[in-house]
Amino acid sequence: MKKTILGFIALIITTGQIIAQDSCSKFYPLTEGSSFEYTSYNKKGKEDGVINYTISEVRSEGAATAATFDMKYTDKKGKEVFATDYSFTCENGLVKIDYESLFPSQMMQQYSEMGLEMDISGTDIELPNDLEVGQELSDANVSMAMNMSGIKMNVSVDQTDRKVEKKETITTPAGSFECYLLTENSTAKTMGATIETKSKLWLAEGIGMIKQETYKSNGNLMSSTELTKFTK
Template sequence: MKTPLLATVLSFMICSFSFAQGSCSKFYPLEEGSSFEYTNYNKKGKVEGTVNYTVSEVRQEGSASVATFAMKYKDKKGEDVFETDYSFSCENGIVTIDYESLFPSQMMQQYTEMGLEMDISGTDIQLPNDLSVGQQLPDANVVVSMSMGGINMTTSVDQTNRKVEKKEKVTTPAGTFECYLLTEDQLTKTMGANIETKSQLWLAEGIGMVKQESYKKNGTLISRMELTQYSK
């Protein structure tokens, strides 16, 4: 099983949750054709890859708004690594995500052909309309359980101590934005290992995620992802 790819997908899943929650319009413009490019950098500031999100469809199903996103990930050489479509629905400020759709169809097909069974579950991140400095936000988690030939493996990511730290302006190659800074602790459990990290996320109204930084427990920078271009 390609666990490095699985870890990559999970990391983007967390990012996706971070900008797609709460109101269906306040922190992210649900307009068909809107596109966002994020560049991922390692701790030395070197490009590791890019991820592109495009809003491919927005529709109403009763009182719920349902959006479909096309996601493409390229490595540092600009070569395609994977692409997938995923969706979420929003009703009365509550978001439901199709967890399984976040995994690339090619990877899911490969795993199925290998006889692997996969179950994905979790607790959606909640991001209220009205953020305020000092506000505590609910915990969240995602769990991926896989089984093949009597071998079981579970990978989980718990997001705790989520808090709105402050408001500040952030500049990226895409521009300068007035953002809320959200911080949280993350605990990843996989293959008997517990990995504790901390995350800082900058959100701008009408844009969504502008920048994200991940740190080791001791404060050492692991990686940075930031908005490099967008259109809506």
């Protein structure tokens, strides 16, 4: 279970930073019906799975605007691994993503039926509109306290040293895009194990995440994800 939880948190950290723009956010979409396809690859560049998103709802919540994403992840054989939805809010040009909403309800229900109690907390990921080269972004984290029949396990992931490194053009099967390159460090801890990774994230105005690469602490590539299709 430990490996499953850590692997899933690694995935939601990626998927929680994905997509486009409207009048509130340059990097996240608020247009119902927009869809995006991302293909993930292993360290050898072989396809590992596909993530599909559709924006199913846009609504007002007081002074903020909120959007709901329907997300489906399929493995390299085309088998659906899970499907879920999650929301984010945008207010005054600042996007915030609620980590708890990223966890698939199917997975949460399955663990609940197994007798697992889970408490999720954290600091939302924030992405402002006014990105500039050299800018430092706020840290983020997510923590889970789990209890099954008296056996307790805590899992935490910290995202630190988030920076805007530079602007450059990135090409994927979906096209060529002028992007901001964001870098960060992640530290995952559970049951005495610590996993440290570094990541690069390329964001384009009007689209959002174009590509992401994750590296071990020694600099070796672990995985990558890139935009392969989108409709707006």
